[in-house]
Every structure is written in structure tokens, then in C-alpha cells.
Amino acid sequence: MKKRRNYNLILGLALTCAMVGLIVMGWLWTPFDPNAMDPASRLQSPSLTHLLGTDNFGRDIFSRVLQGAGATFLIGVAVVLIGGVCGVLIGGFCGYYGGWLDDLLMRSADIITAFPSILLALVIISLIGAGKYRIIIALGVLFIPSFSRLVRGEVARCKSQEYVANARLMGAKDLRVLFVHILPNTFPVLLSSLAIGFNNAVLAEASMSYLGIGVQPPDPSLGRMLSEAQTYFFSAPWYALSAGCAIVLLILGVGLIADGLGGRRRRDRA
Amino acid sequence: MLEVKDLSITFLDDGAKAVDSISFSMAPGERLGLVGESGSGKTVTALAIAGLLDRGRVRTEGQILFQGLDILSCKESELLKIRGKDVGMVFQEPMTSLDPLMRVGPQIEESLRVHSKLTARQRKALALQVMQHVDLPDPETTYRKYPHQMSGGQRQRAMIAAAFISRPKLLICDEPTTALDVTVQAQILNLLLRINEQSDVGLLFISHDLSVVRRLCQRVAVMYKGRIVETGPAEQVFSDPQHEYTQRLVAAIPSRGKGRRQ
Ligand SMILES: Nc1ncnc2c1ncn2[C@@H]1O[C@H](COP(=O)(O)OP(=O)(O)O)[C@@H](O)[C@H]1O
Ligand SMILES: [Mg+2]
Numbered sequence: 001m002k003k004r005r006n007y008n009l010i011l012g013l014a015l016t017c018a019m020v021g022l023i024v025m026g027w028l029w030t031p032f033d034p035n036a037m038d039p040a041s042r043l044q045s046p047s048l049t050h051l052l053g054t055d056n057f058g059r060d061i062f063s064r065v066l067q068g069a070g071a072t073f074l075i076g077v078a079v080v081l082i083g084g085v086c087g088v089l090i091g092g093f094c095g096y097y098g099g100w101l102d103d104l105l106m107r108s109a110d111i112i113t114a115f116p117s118i119l120l121a122l123v124i125i126s127l128i129g130a131g132k133y134r135i136i137i138a139l140g141v142l143f144i145p146s147f148s149r150l151v152r153g154e155v156a157r158c159k160s161q162e163y164v165a166n167a168r169l170m171g172a173k174d175l176r177v178l179f180v181h182i183l184p185n186t187f188p189v190l191l192s193s194l195a196i197g198f199n200n201a202v203l204a205e206a207s208m209s210y211l212g213i214g215v216q217p218p219d220p221s222l223g224r225m226l227s228e229a230q231t232y233f234f235s236a237p238w239y240a241l242s243a244g245c246a247i248v249l250l251i252l253g254v255g256l257i258a259d260g261l262g263g264r265r266r267r268d269r270a
Numbered sequence: 271m272l273e274v275k276d277l278s279i280t281f282l283d284d285g286a287k288a289v290d291s292i293s294f295s296m297a298p299g300e301r302l303g304l305v306g307e308s309g310s311g312k313t314v315t316a317l318a319i320a321g322l323l324d325r326g327r328v329r330t331e332g333q334i335l336f337q338g339l340d341i342l343s344c345k346e347s348e349l350l351k352i353r354g355k356d357v358g359m360v361f362q363e364p365m366t367s368l369d370p371l372m373r374v375g376p377q378i379e380e381s382l383r384v385h386s387k388l389t390a391r392q393r394k395a396l397a398l399q400v401m402q403h404v405d406l407p408d409p410e411t412t413y414r415k416y417p418h419q420m421s422g423g424q425r426q427r428a429m430i431a432a433a434f435i436s437r438p439k440l441l442i443c444d445e446p447t448t449a450l451d452v453t454v455q456a457q458i459l460n461l462l463l464r465i466n467e468q469s470d471v472g473l474l475f476i477s478h479d480l481s482v483v484r485r486l487c488q489r490v491a492v493m494y495k496g497r498i499v500e501t502g503p504a505e506q507v508f509s510d511p512q513h514e515y516t517q518r519l520v521a522a523i524p525s526r527g528k529g530r531r532q
Contacts, residue, residue, distance in 0.1 A: 098326070162367040165322050170432065171354030171384035184371045 009260025015253030023073050026066030034063040035218045043236045052242040055225075056232060061242050068220035069246045072205055075136055075215075079201035080194050082140025087147025088183060088190070094148065095155025096178050106152065109145035117142045118204055122213075130213035132221075139201055150193055154186035188261070195258035199251045206247055222247050271472060272296040272319065272440060276332035277342075279314055283327065288314040290496040291332065298439065301466055301473040303483030303504065305519065306493030312476045313362075315493075316444045318342070319474070320359050321349040337439065354381030358433025362445040364425035368417040375401075375413030378432040385436055400431045404461055423454035427461065434465060441465075442474045447482065459486055481523045484508050492516045 031051070038058035046053045052061040094102040112120065117139075124138040158164060159182060167181045208214040209223030217224070222243050229240035272295060279289040289311040296302050304312050317323050319334055321341045334341040337356065339348060358381075361367040368377055378400065379393045388396065394413070401409035404427040417425055426446055433441055443462065447455040463486060466473050477483050483490055483504065490507045492500040492515065499513040511517045 162361040162363060163369040165317070166359070166361065166367050166429070166432070167369065167380060169320050169322060169353050169357065169359050170380040171350060172380060173350065173384070181369050181372070185369070 006260050008256045012253050012256025012258075012260055015249065016257060019069070019250050019253055020073070022066060023070045026063075026070050030060075030063035030066050032060035032063045034059060034067045034220050036060075043232060043239075045236070046238050053236065053238045055228065055236070055239055061225075061239060064220040064225060065222070065242050065246050068215075068222045068225055068243065069250060071132065071215055071219065072202055072222045072247070073250065075132065075139075075205045076198045076201040078136045079139040079143055079205075080198045082136070083143025083147045083197060084190070084194055086140075086144045088151050088186075090144065091148040091151025091153075092155055092178055092183055092186075095152040096159060096174070096182065102152070106149065109149050112142070112145045113149070117200070118207060121204060121208065125208070125213050130216065132215045132219070135205060135208055135214050139204055143197055143201070147190070147193065147197070151183075151186055151190060154189050155182050158182045158185045192258040192261040195254050195261065198254050199258075202247065202251055202254075271298045271300075271337060272474075273335040274315075274319070274332070275335070277315070277318065277334060278331040279311070279318055279323070280329045281327065282329060288496055289318070292491075292493070292496075292498045293332075294491050294498060294501060296440070296472050296474065299466065299470040299472055300489065301463075301475060301487045303487035303490040304474065304476045304493060305478065305480050305483050305490060307478055310493045311496040312478075312493055313444055316359065316442050316474070316476055319440075320357055320442060321353065322359075350384075354438075355385045355436050356439045357442065358436075358438040358440070359442040359444065360426065360429045360433055360446045362448055364422045364429065364449060365417075367429055368425055370417055372416075373413070374415050374417060374420065374428050378413075378428060378435055380432060381436045396435060397431070400435045401428070404428075404431045404434070404465075405457075406431065421454075422450050423458065426450065426454075426458055430458075430461065430465070434471070437469065438471060440472045440474065442476070444476045445478065446475075448477070448479075455482075462486065480508070480519050492519070 036059060038054070040058065041050070041054050042058045043056055044050055044054045050060050050062065052065060055061055055064070090105060094105055120142055121138045124141065125134065128134050128138065164177060164181055167177050172181070205214055205221070206223030206226065209221040210227040212224070212227070214223055215221035225243035226240060226247070229236070229243055233240050274292060274294050276291045276293055277289055278287060278291050280287045292315065294302070304315065306312055314323070318330065319336070319341065323330070330342045332342070336352065339352065341349070368374065375394065375397055378397045382388055382393045382396065386393070398409040398413060401412060406412045406424060406427050412420070412424070420428065429446075446462070447458050450458065459482065462473060462475070465471060473487070475483060475487055487504050490502065490504045491498050492507065492513065494515045500507060500511065500516045507516060508520060511520050
């Protein structure tokens with residue numbers, strides 16, 4: 001059997017590893033203090049001292065991009081974690097047991113997913129207030145319905161497979177059947193959705209920070225940098241470009257992984 | 271050991287009666303064949319006996335007495351006690367009857383995990399022994415394989431090992447050889463025969479192929495559209511079929527020498 005190279009997956013993994021490497025570096029060390037202002041060196045273009053130039057307060061953009069990407073990355077991961085874990089539990093139990101609770105939860109999920117998620121996030125934010133951690137909660141909760149639905153569908157599919165009947169016949173109890181035999185078999189599908197979910201979370205965080213309700217100043221976030229940069233788009237284009245490229249690269253890497261995983265699954269099924 | 275009395279099974283979603291008041295019984299260690307064309311209700315009957323029907327989705331009438339316990343009306347907890355210990359089942363499709371993400375060895379041990387107090391080491395030793403018994407090649411290596419690394423015949427042997435490891439009283443085989451090619455089919459049939467003769471496990475062998483059932487079983491029940499239309503000793507049903515449907519089945523068996531088609 002000759003293996004076909006999965007270039008999307010390889011490229012995506014490489015890009016994401018590079019990004020994560022930079023992000024981890026940003027947590028440990030940055031060339032400058034990302035929040036240190038220096039009125040003497042405002043809006044400088046990229047140079048050897050300031051790799052990506054400086055912003056309107058004279059802060060080093062490279063350092064801010066590193067830490068901003070870190071914040072964005074953490075928010076994305078936390079959101080996907082909340083949505084994924086709750087989605088797996090809710091979808092798992094709904095798909096396995098069915099019944100009226102299943103009907104109720106899935107109809108609710110239908111209703112919630114019918115609205116644009118950024119709109120709902122704004123509603124939640126207006127209720128609980130803005131800030132980094134509140135954004136994580138708002139987006140995480142909003143991601144639960146779609147993950148639940150996905151997992152529920154996969155569980156329902158796996159449940160009718162003979163190996164599940166076989167496990168039950170061998171005496172495995174419900175929880176073991178669900179957690180050992182069914183849920184792991186939903187992960188291949190779940191994995192690429194998690195990657196897509198991560199990207200949506202990154203974009204949502206960027207949009208919300210752009211609107212000023214996400215990460216609060218002076219902490220850097222890619223979305224807020226983008227929003228601040230637009231004033232100086234013509235005088236200091238490197239500011240907007242740095243923040244924008246960081247978002248694009250982060251999303252591109254994870255998007256390629258999602259695509260690669262999906263492609264591998266399609267070939268496996270064939 | 272097993273007694274099915276006036277069993278009827280109706281699917282609630284479409285109201286179709288898949289099984290219509292069938293009755294038969296099995297003695298310990300007996301090999302009973304259940305024959306019929308596809309869609310005649312064989313699998314549904316097998317699932318009912320194994321207690322695997324979704325009680326919320328079907329309506330059942332009649333009784334299935336297995337060692338005195340009524341499978342249809344007993345509590346789920348009582349079912350758990352006999353599942354994997356007293357009843358084993360081998361499914362038709364070896365591609366889908368093993369968990370694709372779990373190594374084969376642990377799957378063979380599954381019923382021991384629930385029903386025995388053996389340690390992991392003892393379970394593995396027993397699994398290797400049973401794998402040897404069902405002629406799986408190189409048990410130590412096979413133990414660590416995933417289902418997709420095995421052939422259809424090997425997977426079916428693994429299924430038999432899993433079903434047999436806790437020495438059940440009844441082994442239900444639902445068309446276990448239909449998906450296999452002819453030579454492997456013959457090997458699996460011989461294996462089932464050997465297992466039956468060496469222990470007191472009863473075989474409920476389900477097939478659409480009367481000639482296979484004739485080779486293996488002592489008694490035959492012929493199913494047609496959810497009903498059992500004829501029962502009797504295999505040779506007798508085969509040589510002197512009473513029901514018109516059985517006669518057609520027998521006539522459809524290609525005789526030796528004419529060349530068998532797959
Ligand atoms: N899950 C199900 N839901 C509804 N009808 C079913 C289901 N499973 C089987 N049936 C029906 O029950 C009948 C018997 O099916 P089955 O026992 O699988 O036949 P066999 O195994 O003899 O080929 C068929 O008519 C089929 O349509
Ligand atoms: Mg069948």
C-alpha cells in the first residue's frame with residue numbers, strides 16, 4: 001500500500017508548530033516590554049532594533065504581536081476546550097440515550113445555531129461584561145451547541161454499528177460502551193471540527209477585541225492592534241500588516257490541519 | 271436451555287412485523303440452523319435472543335426463555351449478568367463487528383473484564399490461549415493488531431474467540447461466513463463444529479444458505495417472511511422438504527459437480 005503524502009496536514013502542522021513556537025517564545029521572552037511606551041520612537045518603520053517597527057505609542061510591534069498572538073491563541077484553545085468537552089458530554093449522552101431530553105436539547109441547539117454567533121456573543125457580553133475571560137466564557141458557551149450536534153450525530157451513527165452491539169453483548173455497561181467504544185470513534189470527525197472551531201474562535205476574538213469588548217488595554221491582542229492600526233494605515237502600514245498577517249498565519253496553519261484531517265478521513269472511508 | 275415461545279417482534283417506527291409468532295427450542299450443546307432468505311427476520315430473532323433489541327423501538331410478544339430467564343421481560347441488570355457470560359454472538363460483517371480503534375486482544379477479553387475477577391495478566395494469558403484455540407496465527411503478535419490489519423477470516427476468528435472466551439452456553443452465529451470466500455468459509459465452519467464438539471456450547475447458526483446449514487447443523491428451522499414454516503432434522507428437511515418455500519430453497523442449491531457459484 002503506497003501512502004499518499006498529505007501535504008495539507010504536513011504544511012498545516014509545520015506552520016502551526018512554527019506559530020506555537022513563536023507564541024511560547026513570546027511568553028518567555030520578548031525583545032522589548034510589549035507595554036513599554038517610548039514617545040521618542042513613535043511609528044518607526046521596521047528596522048533591526050524594531051523588527052516590525054513601532055506603534056503610535058512607540059511600543060515594539062514585534063513584541064506586541066508575539067504576546068497578542070499568545071493571548072488570541074489561548075482564548076481560541078480555551079473556547080474550543082469548553083465547547084469540545086461540553087459538546088462531547090452533551091452530544092454523547094443525547095446520542096446514546098435519546099429520549100425527550102435529547103429532543104429538547106437538540107431543538108435548543110438548532111435555535112441557538114440559527115443566530116450568527118458573533119451577535120449572540122455580543123448579547124452575552126452585554127450581560128456579563130467585557131474582558132478576556134468573559135469572552136472565553138461567552139464564546140465557549142456559544143460553541144457548545146454545534147459540537148453537541150456533531151457528536152450526537154456521530155454517536156448515533158456509531159451506536160448502530162455491530163461492534164457496539166458486540167461490546168454490549170460482551171457485558172460492557174453503558175458508560176463503558178459510550179466512553180470506550182463510541183466516543184473515541186467520533187474523534188476523527190470531531191478533530192477537524194475542533195480545528196475549524198479554533199479558527200472561528202480566533203476570528204471572533206479578533207472581531208470582539210477590534211470592537212473593544214475583548215482583551216482590555218494595555219494588554220496586546222491581535223484584534224485590538226488591528227483596530228488601533230487602521231488610523232495609521234497609510235502612515236504606518238507595517239502596523240496593520242503585522243497584526244493581520246499574524247491572524248492569517250495562525251488561521252491558515254490550523255485550517256490546513258483541519259483540511260488535511262478531513263481529507264485523510266475521506267480517503268479512509270473510501 | 272433455550273425456548274422461544276410465540277415470539278413476535280414489531281418495529282414501532284414503521285409498524286412492520288419482522289417476526290411473527292415463531293417458536294422453537296434448543297437443547298444444551300445442540301446445533302440448530304435457522305435458514306431463510308434475507309429480510310425473513312433471522313437477524314432480528316438473533317438480536318432478540320441476545321437481549322440486544324432496543325426496547326424503546328420494538329414491541330415484543332411471547333417469551334424467550336434462556337435457562338429459565340425471560341429475556342424479553344427481565345430487568346436490564348439481569349441481562350447484564352448473562353451477557354458475555356452465557357450468550358455469545360458472531361455477527362455477519364467482520365469489517366464492522368470489531369471496534370476499529372481498539373487492539374484485537376483487549377476486545378477478545380472484553381467479557382472477562384466484566385464477568386471475571388482475573389488480573390490483566392491472567393486475562394491476557396486466557397486470551398492468547400483462546401486465540402490459539404481458534405487458529406489465529408501468532409497470538410502474541412495478533413493480540414496487538416488493530417482490526418484493519420487483519421483479514422476477514424482472521425477477524426471472524428477473533429470474534430469467535432471473543433464470544434467463546436468466557437465459555438458461553440449459547441453461541442449465536444449470524445451469517446458468520448457470508449462475507450468470506452469459500453475456502454475461508456469452510457475453515458470457519460470446521461472451527462465452529464470443533465468448538466461445539468469440544469465443549470457443551472449450543473450453536474444457533476443463521477444462514478441463507480441451506481447447504482451450509484446442512485453440513486453443520488443437526489436440526490433446521492426454515493424462516494419465511496417472519497414465520498417459521500418448517501422444522502426438523504437437517505437431513506429430513508433437506509431430502510424431503512414439506513413446505514413449498516423449503517422445496518424452492520432445496521431446489522436452488524446447486525448440486526455438487528455442476529460447479530458452485532459464489
Ligand atoms: N432497525 C430496524 N428498523 C425497522 N425495521 C427493521 C429493522 N431491522 C430489521 N427490520 C426489518 O425486519 C425484517 C427482518 O430483517 P432481518 O432480521 O434483518 O432479516 P434477515 O436477517 O433474515 O435478512 C426486515 O423486513 C427489515 O426490514
Ligand atoms: Mg441478517
